[in-house]
Amino acid sequence: MEAAQRIRQLQxxxxxxxxxxxxxxxxxxxxxxxDALFRELVLLEEAYPELVTDDSPTKRVGGPxxxxxxxxxxxxxxxxxxxxxxxxxxxxxxxxxxxxxxxEVTSGYSAEPKLDGLAVEIIYRDGLLVQASTRGDGLRxxxxxxxxxxxxxxxxxxxxxxxxxxxxxxxxYMEKAAFHQLNSSREAAGEPLFANPRNAAAGSLRQLxxxxxxxxxLRFFAYGAAENSSTRAKTQNQLLDKLQEMGLxxxxxxxxxxxxxEVADHFNKLLTIRHDLPYEIDGMVVKxxxxxxxxxxxxxxxxxxxxxxxKFPATQATTRLIDVEFQVGRTGAVTPVAHLDxxxxxxxxxxxxxxxxxxELERKDLxxxxxxxxxxxxxxxxxxxxxxxxxxxxxxxxxxxPENCPSCGSTLVKPDGEAITRCKNLGCPAQQLRSLIHxxxxxxLDIEGLGKxxxxxxxxxxxxxxxxxxxxxxxxxxxQLDGWGELSAKNLLAAIEGAKTPxxxxxLAAxxxxxxxxxxxxxxxxxxxxxxxxxxxPRDELLQIDGIGEQAAESLVDYFANERTAEMFQRxxxxxxxxxxxxxxxxxxxLQDLVFxxxxxxxxxxxxxxxxxxxxxxxxxxxxxxxxxxHVVAGAKAGSKLKKAEELGKQIIDEDQFLKLVSG
Ligand code: IVH
Numbered sequence: 148m149e150a151a152q153r154i155r156q157l158q159x160x161x162x163x164x165x166x167x168x169x170x171x172x173x174x175x176x177x178x179x180x181x182d183a184l185f186r187e188l189v190l191l192e193e194a195y196p197e198l199v200t201d202d203s204p205t206k207r208v209g210g211p212x213x214x215x216x217x218x219x220x221x222x223x224x225x226x227x228x229x230x231x232x233x234x235x236x237x238x239x240x241x242x243x244x245x246x247x248x249x250x251e252v253t254s255g256y257s258a259e260p261k262l263d264g265l266a267v268e269i270i271y272r273d274g275l276l277v278q279a280s281t282r283g284d285g286l287r288x289x290x291x292x293x294x295x296x297x298x299x300x301x302x303x304x305x306x307x308x309x310x311x312x313x314x315x316x317x318x319x320y321m322e323k324a325a326f327h328q329l330n331s332s333r334e335a336a337g338e339p340l341f342a343n344p345r346n347a348a349a350g351s352l353r354q355l356x357x358x359x360x361x362x363x364x365l366r367f368f369a370y371g372a373a374e375n376s377s378t379r380a381k382t383q384n385q386l387l388d389k390l391q392e393m394g395l396x397x398x399x400x401x402x403x404x405x406x407x408x409e410v411a412d413h414f415n416k417l418l419t420i421r422h423d424l425p426y427e428i429d430g431m432v433v434k435x436x437x438x439x440x441x442x443x444x445x446x447x448x449x450x451x452x453x454x455x456x457x458k459f460p461a462t463q464a465t466t467r468l469i470d471v472e473f474q475v476g477r478t479g480a481v482t483p484v485a486h487l488d489x490x491x492x493x494x495x496x497x498x499x500x501x502x503x504x505x506x507e508l509e510r511k512d513l514x515x516x517x518x519x520x521x522x523x524x525x526x527x528x529x530x531x532x533x534x535x536x537x538x539x540x541x542x543x544x545x546x547x548x549p550e551n552c553p554s555c556g557s558t559l560v561k562p563d564g565e566a567i568t569r570c571k572n573l574g575c576p577a578q579q580l581r582s583l584i585h586x587x588x589x590x591x592l593d594i595e596g597l598g599k600x601x602x603x604x605x606x607x608x609x610x611x612x613x614x615x616x617x618x619x620x621x622x623x624x625x626x627q628l629d630g631w632g633e634l635s636a637k638n639l640l641a642a643i644e645g646a647k648t649p650x651x652x653x654x655l656a657a658x659x660x661x662x663x664x665x666x667x668x669x670x671x672x673x674x675x676x677x678x679x680x681x682x683x684x685p686r687d688e689l690l691q692i693d694g695i696g697e698q699a700a701e702s703l704v705d706y707f708a709n710e711r712t713a714e715m716f717q718r719x720x721x722x723x724x725x726x727x728x729x730x731x732x733x734x735x736x737x738l739q740d741l742v743f744x745x746x747x748x749x750x751x752x753x754x755x756x757x758x759x760x761x762x763x764x765x766x767x768x769x770x771x772x773x774x775x776x777x778h779v780v781a782g783a784k785a786g787s788k789l790k791k792a793e794e795l796g797k798q799i800i801d802e803d804q805f806l807k808l809v810s811g
Contacts, residue, residue, distance in 0.1 A: 162204055170300050170395075188205055204303070206303060207303070212358075213357075217290040219287065221283075221373070224285050225288070225316065228432065228450050234411050241407040264318040265318065265320075265348055267279055267316070267318070268373065274304050277292075278290065285449065302393075306393050306394040315371075316372060321347045323427060326341065335665065336664035337478040337702075339566065342503075343427075366396070367395075372390070376438075413431065414457055432457075441453040462523045468519050470515060474577070477585050478661045481559060483507075483546070485500040492521060497521055503530075513534050518535045552572065579606075582614065584602045586617070586657045591659070592646045592653060595639075617646075647723050648724075650727055651727065652668040654726040662702040667695060667699050674767055686704045689703060691770045737764050738809065739765040739766070741777045743767070744780070745758070746780070746788040749782045750782070777797070780801070
């Protein structure tokens with residue numbers, strides 16, 4: 148088959164499979180098969196750049212970072228909605244518009260879940276996604292085309308028939324499970340957490356570097372178009388059907404309601420299922436179905452007369468702030484936690500709330516004894532929205548961020564420009580306990596029988612002070628403990644035995660080193676031949692690894708340079724703990740143990756592509772000529788690196804030789 152034909156075929160197949168996966172949720176091939184097709188397309192497109200089209204699935208990986216966001220004017224303003232909070236408000240809305248129209252609205256209403264994400268506009272010209280932007284102030288937003296292209300459920304090309312120009316509007320959001328997962332890996336890496344799925348979605352989309360957006364699990368639902376006349380639809384429900392036919396994801400909880408009673412029923416239905424949905428909704432949007440009626444009704448200031456947002460009842464409550472406790476996390480971050488008079492919010496009793504950090508405390512100007520408004524937004528940790536300053540009696544006490552660690556007493560530090568106050572003492576008992584919990588948890592080595600509760604118990608009993616103690620637990624003493632017996636002690640010991648040879652990446656992630664999450668740990672495992680080698684790796688060498696940034700490199704160097712760390716590893720090693728290298732040693736890894744440097748221009752491959760090939764073949768990349776480098780791939784106009792490589796007698800190969808080597 149000709150390359151052009153094969154490229155087109157792969158593009159079509161991949162588009163179809165991506166649609167089945169992301170929109171229909173019913174894939175017909177495995178992830179591995181998809182990846183193989185994708186790789187084939189990448190290679191072909193690299194070889195024939197003139198055949199790459201803007202709707203190729205390879206355009207989804209995220210382009211180069213932007214210096215800043217460009218501003219985009221919305222051709223048709225993106226309006227906001229007025230709110231309804233009760234059935235009465237809903238009926239008032241219907242009465243208002245019937246009075247305005249001087250007729251009954253017999254064509255009914257579209258009742259749609261109100262997704263809690265952020266509004267975007269996506270423009271398709273001749274079926275092709277050409278521009279995407281945020282809502283901004285409604286008139287002007289920020290251009291996020293490359294970011295939006297990385298979202299799998301958004302088609303790069305519409306399925307025909309489609310109008311020559313259509314400006315789709317909808318909501319980008321993150322599912323609750325994905326949000327929790329993202330936050331736990333951020334926590335493991337010592338990065339600040341997102342407060343809720345909406346913030347996570349917004350923070351992920353508004354990234355100057357589209358590859359960051361690509362790494363975040365964002366999704367999209369379409370709910371409208373800037374101009375209804377662009378399709379032949381006569382009603383909102385017809386429009387949604389057409390959008391779906393064009394390949395856009397549309398919520399399946401949209402209801403075509405005849406009467407306002409049916410609208411009210413649908414609201415109650417959404418209210419019951421809301422917590423079972425995989426994503427957050429904060430209410431329902433009601434729209435007059437008929438487009439002719441919509442245009443007769445028009446817009447009042449910034450919101451249309453033909454639609455209203457019927458919000459779910461407030462998940463907020465008023466209570467008293469009794470006290471503030473300062474908790475020390477695993478990486479030493481000191482977080483203020485509010486103790487509240489227990490109060491029922493959205494079906495759950497809330498007695499604690501996170502106050503995040505010192506800046507949050509100052510911004511909210513809270514005092515102990517204050518009457519406060521607390522909120523529980525879906526799945527997330529309850530938070531204090533504000534204090535009612537007018538309810539103060541004068542007996543309230545200011546909240547002081549401590550100068551010293553509440554656990555070990557050492558002086559806390561707050562680096563300039565960072566929101567987080569930290570205890571830097573690696574020997575701090577609170578950090579030790581948190582580290583122990585993390586080490587044994589699912590995110591760590593997943594030691595069965597050492598869940599949080601049991602780690603706490605053993606810590607309090609004095610059997611566990613630091614990670615190496617895990618491997619020295621005495622089964623006889625364990626069996627005597629409250630809630631334990633001979634069998635559970637024996638089982639635990641077996642599980643601990645199994646945790647003596649963890650894969651290196653797993654072990655690194657379990658240690659809970661700041662900025663070293665699971666993914667970074669894997670990069671390190673791929674790069675180093677042994678744990679010993681990693682421990683002495685200098686900062687500059689770490690920085691040469693693709694994907695390791697300054698923060699991670701410095702954090703690692705600091706960690707390994709610490710005396711306590713050294714002592715801990717000595718104890719671990721004495722207890723027989725040996726992290727193992729999880730390298731595959733098969734024919735799939737023809738570049739096993741080889742380290743490549745690229746210099747000069749390549750002809751058949753891009754640099755990124757070549758690097759990717761090296762990694763996939765089990766090799767490593769270095770950006771400068773060092774002792775470890777085994778091969779230097781010299782392309783056109785190779786400069787000083789080539790000279791240095793020659794001087795050091797490194798093996799120098801050209802692009803063809805490289806390709807042969809990679810293909811084994
Ligand atoms: S219609 C004029 N439909 O709610 C119509 N909006 O203030 C304006 N939203 O941030 C929007 N789900 O992104 C509409 N099914 C839905 C929606 C929806 C969520 C968001 C929208 C905007 C806010 C409206």
